[in-house]
Amino acid sequence: MATEFVDASLKRVPLRRRTTGPTPRTARLAVFRWINRYNTVRRHFRLGQLSPIDYDKTFAGPS
Numbered sequence: 001m002a003t004e005f006v007d008a009s010l011k012r013v014p015l016r017r018r019t020t021g022p023t024p025r026t027a028r029l030a031v032f033r034w035i036n037r038y039n040t041v042r043r044h045f046r047l048g049q050l051s052p053i054d055y056d057k058t059f060a061g062p063s
Helices: 002-012 024-041 052-059
Strands: none
Touching: 024 052
């Protein structure tokens, strides 16, 4: 189910605010930015509503 949610979100979110059709390069950049935000900045339920970056800062020891 989680994969279906990500797939559906990826199809509709990154290019939703565009007023013109994207070029392949701008589409790739938009998808890359969305994936990066989704995996690092977005708060996750399983991490106690922390982003992965904040979770690592809070619970990971020094490198």
